[in-house]
Amino acid sequence: MAPTPDPPDPDADESSRFGFDDIAHPEFLPDPTLSHAEMESLQRELAATATFADDHGIDPAAVAIDEPADLTDGPPDARQETLPGTDADSDAGDPDAPVVVGLDQAFLTPDDGEDRAVSAAVAIRDGDVIEHASATTPLSIPYIPGLLAFREGEPMLAALDALGVEPDLLVCDGSGRIHFRAAGVATHVGVLLDVPSVGVAKSLLCGVPDEPTDGRPEGWRTPVRADDSVETAVVDGDASGGDTADGDAPAAPVIGHAYQSRQYPNSRRVNPLYVSPGHRVSPATTVDLVEALCAGYKLPEPTRIADAYADAAKRDAS
DNA sequence: GCGACAG
DNA sequence: ATCTTGTCGC
Secondary structure, eight states: OOSSOOOOOTTSOSSOSSOOTTOSOGGGOOOTTSOHHHHHHHHHHHHHHOOOSOOSOOOGGGGOOOSOOOOTTSSOOOOOOOOTTSOTTOOOOOTTSOEEEEEEEEEEOOSSSOOEEEEEEEEEETTEEEEEEEEEEEOOSOOOTTOHHHHHHHHHHHHHHTOOSOOSEEEEESOSSSSTTSOOHHHHHHHHHTOOEEEEESSOOSOEESSOOTTOOTTOEEEEEOOTTSOOTTSTTOTTTTOOTTOOOOOOOEEEEEEOOOOOTTTOOOOOEEEEEEESOOHHHHHHHHHHHOSSSSSOHHHHHHHHHHHHHHHHHO
């Protein structure tokens, strides 16, 4: 009945924490036993490895989603693969379109003192959910602003590992380059797997929007630039060292965008999204991709649908 | 010391 | 993120 694999049991084997067979940079695995200082220096090294420029070959139009998923009766079923020779005039999506994977987590209340995360990964191709997977993993550290990847990275990897398809693009909950050390969760996971990724956050961790964001119309966007809390020297594309030829203060680098994905015509009270590159995507393309992935709701469809799966998996777990 | 802080 | 019913407004 279930078109996707059942939740794996990542806690079973101590020796292979992630079991993921395609970790490009195992040295950046989010080891929760590190000290905070060690976590931060790991993030700096990781940021130096990250690419905040386009290196993916994905046309936003090729991943555009027009119809929002109906989540009123729970998450959608994965679309059956069209059988060869069957259904000649298939209305199934383009099998050559890029695979976008949305990731989201839900949390189980610590009944016995053990915090656990339920993470969901949803693979979407040409607007259809082609596969989904979830995993339940123990949470080793509490939420600490700036160190989110060390809390949620393992759950995200576990859900990705349970997925059968290769992602062409990861859409993560939280920031990427909009981060004190340019190493938000989206960047962390993207670099670990060396897969293009973007971060979608509902609030701003750091940086400053070029313009005020209140009451903006749908589709509006403005750059978010680094502020004093953001370390920028290490990152590629920002090697100027802070000096300009004429001695004027250089413009702070763009680290992401505020993007108004949804707005009501008159009330104008929806907050914008804060989107930033994870890995191998530029800030500008990140907004274009997120815009293409939105279908009328505030959150892009991959995130919305992953949300629904995470909630459903959490319900099943309790 | 104070302020700020994704999920 | 999570604890939670109804409710005011698109």
